[in-house]
Every structure is written in structure tokens, then in C-alpha cells.
Amino acid sequence: MRRALFQFGLILLLIGSVGNSPFARGEDAPSLEERVRAAFVFNFIQFTEWPEGTFSKAEDPIVIGVLGDAQILEALRAVAANKTANGRAVVVKELHSPEEAAGCQVAIVSGDGDAEEKTLEKVKYRSVMTVGDGESFTEEGGVFRFYVEDNKERFEVNTLAAERAHLQISSKLLKLAKIVRK
């Protein structure tokens, strides 16, 4: 029995070392779902107008902050380089606390729970486009919520929350979204 356990350990080590080899490194990519979401976020930005005065300088970038979701962070970073949206560069940064969300134009929070609630609290009445996937994200005042239906990515827009944040969302985007007003 001890011998067999030892050998199983060896197998695991072997697998682990293959996994850590440079050969395998490149495959550690975000999942398809996260990449689809990243593409949606770019579309959300392109179909949204922020109020005047959001950017102090013409060359200010659009800042996307990501809290607690390494996957979408990776996916966004992979596509943000050398891209512009609404004539501005796009910067993706990792947030370490809900407070930091207030300095972004887009704040992405994954999952239900405390972080989500706190982030929504921190950006209240600011022109921040909040994006989440928690079940009650839009009910609690979030702007965009991702959900999956029939294995396909869908999104919901809380138009009241968008109005509160003075974000103008194009009707083209709204046509494809599930609308809630909370």
C-alpha cells in the first residue's frame, strides 16, 4: 500500500512538472466565457457615453478596474493593449479593494457577496459603469449583469442605475439586453 501511494505521488509530481514546463505555460489562458465577457465589456464601452467632465484631459484613458476575478482580468488585458474605445486608450487594472472602484470608468466585480455590495456602495452616484455576475447584482444597483442562458452569454441592464450614474447607453445595446429598472 505504501509503495502504491508513493508511486501515485510520483505520477502527480510528473503531471505537475509537465504542467509547469514552458511547453505548457501558454495554455493557461482565460476560458472562452471570460473572453466572451471581455469582448462584451468592450462593446458596452463603445455603446456608452460618459457625462461631460468625466475626463479632465483629452488623452485620459478609460480605466477598467477588476475586483476579485483573475480570469476576466487576464482576458481584458489580452485584448486591451493597443486598443482604443471612444477615441481613448483603454487601461485595465486590478483592484484590491472596493474603494478603488471609484476612480474607474468601468468596475467589474465577480460573484455575489460583500465585495459586490461594498463596490456598489462606493460608486453610488458616480459615473462608473458597474459590471457583475452576481444573481442580485442589478437589483442591488449594478448597471450590467452577465448571466448564462442555454449555454450562451446574456446580459441584463439596469437602466435606472445607468441614469443614476449619468451613463447614456445606446439603444442598439439596449435592444439586445434584458432590461430591469431597480
Add this chain to the structure above:
Amino acid sequence: MGSNAGGNSARIEVRERARIWCAAILIGALPARAWSAGNDIVAPELTLDAATLPASSKGAGAAADPDLTNLSLEDLLNIEVTSVSKQKQRIGDAAAAVFVISQDDIHRSGMTTIPELLRLAPGLDVAQASAGQWAVGSRGMNAVHNDNLLVLMDGRTVYQTLFSGVYWDQVDYVLADLDRIEVVRGPGATLWGANAVNGVINIVTKSAKETQGLRVDSYGGTDGNIQSVRYGGNVDNHVFYRVYGKYRSMENFPVVGDATIFDGWDSARGGFRVDAELTGEDLLTVESDVYENRGSRPEHVLSLTPPFEQDVPMISDTEEQYILGRWTHTFSEESDVSVQAYYDRLNFEEVNNNDTQQTYDIELQHRFPLAGFNEIIWGAGYRMVTDNVVPLTTGINETIFDPERRDNSWINGFVQDDVTVFPKKLHVIAGTKVEEVPYTNLEIEPSGRVAFTPDDKNTIWAGVSRAIRSPARWEEDIHTVAEVSMPAGAPAPVAALLSGNRALNSEQMTSLEAGYRTEPVKGLSLDIAGFYNFYHGMISEVQTGAPAFVPAPSPHLQVPLQTSNQGDGVDYGFEISGQWKVRENWRLQASYSFDQTLIHAPDAISIADAQWNDTAPRHQAQVHSYYDITKDIEVNASCYFVDALGYTSPAIGDYIRVDSNVVWRPAKHVEFMAGFRNIFDNEHPEFLDVQRRTTVTQVPRSFFISMALTF
């Protein structure tokens, strides 16, 4: 009776029939009619899915391109993301020890049979007793005909009431077309009724819509070979169908010592499934399978002269056909109604009897919300089973069912309410089933559960429930010599004459359960569940009179035995399991379980306690590693530790089993798998059906390669 020569010609015959069937099914079923389809919501309570899956081969065409920002919004909305991890868990599921074996797990295991796949579920005890026989148990008390675990496939029960249990060689499918296997440890009688005592297993196939196109699987290994063909097509945008044919031929297992025992078997099966969307809200599913299994297996043959009991390979032959229809109407996300009916005919010839069973079953189920904080599910069902058991042998081996033919019916109604006490925080689930089962009184199977979810990362649950196992027909009606032996000091051989008992009650169980589920960090989930079960009136065998001297055909003593509700006791234990998504392409899964069964029948024959205690391992542990080296290469490995079983003498020793396989997809339509099982061990025994066999079968090491073509 059975000899190996007979066994072989029987196997050749099955092979020929298999070819004819496969051809007939593929041709005959193609012009599908305007049936309509749906999701198979067998049990709405049970759509929990595995927590995290690596991004395997499932992406759509867009999967290869890392940058999807150039796609239009409409295109993005059409990409299949297959996000199992984001599917929400319903709180109703969370209040029980539930595990789901996903298609990804099934694929990566390299297993070829459904009972073997059940090894993947934490806490289940799977022991292979011979090449075609398995003992599968949950929470203690295992046997080849394990009577306390209910098993359903697409809503049709595969648990047989003649011997109370599942013949696992009868349960098969194209494994790639299984959607998932839901495993509930612990009682499920409130929803599923009698015999859902220690667990419920729900095998769910994919809808026809999800299995479009041609798939050819070919498997060759030291343990046998398996071939299958499936074709899925559609009549229009709303009517989908698939047809399949499958053939397997499994090799003999070795035995301890020099004995030569034949237990290889062949199986040919085929079937179809049609899913039709009659309207946006109405789904109709019709499915049907036919199969024949034939093999040989070692069984006791009794004699009044030495050696008294001898294992002889006997031919067993099974044929089954069923057709099932289910209509589901969806009112809303929270409300639906479904009606399901099926007919099933099973004939099997085994050892001393030929049995024909016909089952007629109809069930109704309705789910709806009430007053904003109740979710009610109720239903009713009727089942009739006629079975006719014809004896094939005379003399000392004669086994008679009296009466030969008996019609039994089950009538049940159930209701369960899931009450939201505090939204998203506290649920109370209460319900009961009331069931009229054959042979006994009206049975009531209530349960109450509570689930507390302080946040979305933690769930604490507890439950108390009652379940029953209704007597098997053999326990009521059998007359047979169970055993012949020559005890030391006896003047003549002793034959134990076993008779059924018409005054039996159901075995009763009250279960206390509790569990905790948590996701302490993203990608890591842990699940712990504990239970304390009280059993009452477990059926055993008691001596009902003094030994009588019988002079003919050769002098022996006859001891009368009868089935009786004798055993009382407890069973307790716990299971811990965890999943860790180390990286997007690497998933680890591990579990440990402990079980202790203490049941005693004071007046029963001396060996009776051994039918319950130490028939399941006290300790079990397993680790699985699922790794995607690249998008097209997977490496999977599993290690199992299973503790010794002390119910038989000598004990079945503990064992460690290590399986591993490599999957390679060299092109879009082709997949290869190569692997081994039990690599560090020539062979080991896992189970012995002591009442029917003396020879211990060994599970050998095996190597295999397989190929799948999909178009």
C-alpha cells in the same frame, strides 16, 4: 446446466444478433416522426452540477481566437460558453449530500461501465464481484443485489423488486451520450419512495438535440472490447432524434488459486430517443432501448454428497425492452408539470429460474411557487409489475416461487414544500410521500430539512428523514435449499430449507444528517456530510423448527429457515470531498469517507449479522487529477484506497488502485485515449457474493486504447 462450451456458443449467437440489431435500429429508426422534445427534468430538485470544470475541448469555433472584440454583439450572443461553473445551485439540492458526475468526469475517467463510473462519487462503495457483477452501495451495507440503493435512468427505475437490487450489467448506454449521473447519499424516499434508503442514483442521458451527428466509438483492452455507433439528426428545428447501437464483449476475470472460472459476458443493445418541442413551453421525449446480455458466471450448485457446494459456470441470459414517454409543460422558470409513462419487459434466465417481468408505470409531477416564499412540488404515481418465475431445476437445486406468477402494484402520492424563511439565507424543506407498496401496510416517508446560507460561499444544512425498503418478492415467496454443509459432529449433511414469509414488514430507517459546503477561495470547494442512521426490522433468516431427518434421495437433515424482520441497529459515518481548480487547465478532486455499520439480529442464524456489517469499507479515499497539457492533450490520473471487508472469512483485503490515461485529439473529428487501470497490482479481489459463490474473483490490471470519431 452451464458449461463453458455452452457459454461460448451463446456468446457467438449474441454477436450475430448484435449486428442485426445495430443495422435494424439504424435503418428502422431514421424516419422519425413529429414527436417533440424537452429537457429531461426527472427531478427538478436535482440539477446541481460539478463546481468547476477545466476549459476542455468544449469551446465553439471561436474558441481558438483569444480576441473576440472584433465580433459583433449578435455573434457574441451566439457563442456557446458552456459555463457549468456559473450555474446556480438550488438551495433544495444543497440540503442533502449530493454529488454530480459530469460528462467531463465520465470522459476523463476512462471507465467503460456505469457501475465503474460510480467510483468517481465520493462516499459510494463500488466493488466488482466478477466480470459482469458489481456491488454498489452508499453509506454501508453493500451486496451484489444491494437492496437499499435506488437507481433510475432517465426516470425509469432499474431497481428490481424480485431480488431487490440492481443487476449492473443491465445498465448501459453510449457513455459519451450521458449528460450526468446524480448521486444522492442518504435517504430520498420523500421524493423517490420505497427503497431510496441509503441513496439514490439518477442516470441522465443527453437530449437528442445535444447529440447531433455521427459518433463512432471503438474500445479495445485486455478486459474486453466495446463498439458503438450513434447518429443524431433532426426532422425540423423542433424535432430531434438519435439512434444508437452498442456491442460489448468482456473477458473472463481470474480467480484465486488454480480454479478455472468463466465469467465473461457479451452484450448487444440499441435504442433511440426523440425530443420534440411541441410549442415553446411543451416538450415531449420518447425513448426506447432493447438489449440482450449473455454470459457465464460462477454460482453454487448444491449436492447431498461431497463437495455439497460447488461453483459451476452458469449461463445467464437477459433480454429487456422498454419504451418511455414524458411530456413536460413549462409555465415559468419556477413552475412546470410533467407526465411520464413507460412500459418495460425483462426476461432473465439465471441459475435455477427463468423470470419474466413486465412493468407499467405512470407518474405525474407538478412544481409551482406559492405566495412568494413557497416552492411546492407534488406528484402521484402508479406502477404495476407482473412477474412470472419458472423453475428450471429439480431436486436439491430446485427454487420455487409460490405463486409462480404474481402481480404487484405501487400507488404513491407526495408533496414537498421549500419555504424561504429569510430570502437567500434560510430555507426549510418539508414533505412526505405516502405509498401503498405490495406485501405491507401503507408506508409514510416524511422528511424535514433546513439549509442556512449565510453568504454565497457557505451552506450549512441538516435533515431528518424516514425511509423504507419494502420486502423483495423472493423474501415473500421463495422455497429453496439455501445451503448444504457437513458441520463437524453432524450424523448426515445438513440442508437449510429457506421459505419466504408472507408476514414481513418493510425495513425501516430513520436518518439524521448534516453537512457543510464552502468555497473558501475561488476555485476551491469543500463538502462535508455526516449521518447517523437508525435501522429497524432488517430482514434476515431465522430457524423456525427442529432439524428433520430426510432419508431420500440420500439421507440428510433438513433445517427449516424463514425470512423475518430481525435486525436492529445503527450505521454512522461521514464523507469529505474537495475540488480544487489549480489552474484553468488543471483540476484536482479528492475525498475521504468513513462508515461503520452495527446491526444485530438476535434470533437470526449465526451468520446473519455478516449480511450487513463490514460489507462496506470502513475507510475509503481517492484522488483524481484532470490535466489539459494543451487544448488537444489531456492527462488524467486517479488513485483509490479501499479498506478491507470483514464480512467474509478470510476477509477481502484492502487495495489501492491507480488508473491513468492520456487523451489526444489529433484532428477535429478524431480522439484517441490510451490508459491503464490498476497499474501497480496484478490482481485483487473486491467482493464475494457469499450466499451464491465460494470462489473469489480477482479484478486484474488492464490496458486499453480507444478511439472516437465524431462528424
